[in-house]
Amino acid sequence: MKTRTPSGAAPAPAPAGTASPVSPSHNLRAQLVLTAAMALWGLNIPAVRVLAGRFDFTTLAAVRMFFTCCVFAVLALRAGGRLPRMARRHWPLLLACSMLMVYGNQVFFTSGMARTSATNSALIVALGPLVSSLLAAIAFRERLALPRLAGIALGLAGVAGVILHRPGAGVGAAGIGDLLVGASVLSFALGGVLVQRLARQLDVLSISLSIYLVGTALLMLHAALAGFDQRILSSGWQSWSLILFSGVLASAIGNLIWNRSIGILGISRTALFLNWVPLFAIAFAVAFLGEPFSWWLLFGFGCVVCGTWLGALRRT
Template structure:
């Protein structure tokens, strides 16, 4: 179904809001790591997200479980790549890598998504889109590396794990775009997160550290952050994300990921009192320009004059 310019602009406006929530979620998750182990935190957040998604699906009465074996297999693979593997690889990578490395590696996600879309769906990787991807990456680099003490070390196991998590998320997004041609995006999001959460919970339960009541309930304030992260940042924003992929495609949607570290820095300045510099403003301008180039529709070529 073709998408007109008004629909595309509406989707992009909602995506910006979702990226702001994801940027705020970076601070929330960073705070939560003081109370939860990485695997436990991922499992708890996903359980809350699944409960929220189940409530939305029940309210909209759009649940459907009548799929072909091939569709079930595709959704299971999507859950493995986009939820389970992404969460495990990213958590393990953060334990072994610097935060500045992680932010820059995550900024490669739009490029990975654009390449996968070009391969899987034969979407044209135009010069304009390529320039948008590179400009957005440069803006994120300016924001991240301007932080005092930020720097890049030689690539190690942690960086490779984070790169793997980025590729895993991009691969899951490509599967969502293919599935969305046959299945409602909300149903896809609900089922993939339910399957992925089951895998995460099993991974946590079978881990070396036994779960205890103290590990699962460290206090009310941490759980308020968990509810924000699980309901809004995970459930609601991923519904927006999957709907955007179904509407404007994975390559154009992925460009908006450049806004996450930018919003993260802005919220850190507002909530934690971190100082903004001219590098942050330059990075913000570059991200805006990269987003515009990466999502702008190219004018059709003029017909040849006989």
């Protein structure tokens, strides 16, 4: 399903790999909405940590993604009266995105988290913007301008400063867990590159629904083969409220915004905002879970604000 202009004509396609041309005000609006989505993802981290201590990770991921698909399906029905139909030529990229951004990312990350420290995981995830920018440079021949590299370095420094100065933080020796977390970062970044290609031909809702339907089916199959955790079906309202928050708000709404932002800003600029996720997660832990406050948190926010501004600026 192609997007349409108000007159009904399909817009002329932009060069492959480029983001949609938008006005400065639209660009700023997209960045503000994307920051709100990163806040949802940051709050999702402690929610998933709580749930992961109660249920099998594959079953948990499959149930969360099921609710994500339900939201996408309802939105698609409200928008067009029916579920979107995909042309055969789009399915190879959509299947690859499903494997990378949903199934692979979920399995690699949750498996890796069980084998490495939280500090190592957070630092590896903070490399996401750099990995995405490098992939965009390779795939789309985007120039890695000095301000963007400076923004990536500044954001990474801010995140690292906050994480390494938290009580009990310590960097352990690299192992299989670190490789798995790194694989999850690479998997998500590769999927983002493919989404940027698809965003020139399909609307964001169609992309998101298709990706998550296939990814959820793969997770469900994995959970069935591994042994579905029946405890999740009889859990209390506290667990289900966290599951619904994670599946509906964080995953569905957050990923719709993420995929839309890729179409507007491009993957390398959009990925810069990933630095906000660990900072929001720590800030929510301080505010709601009683974790100790550190001035390094303000230092990190300052670095990420400046780094995002440097890296996300459009230059002619």
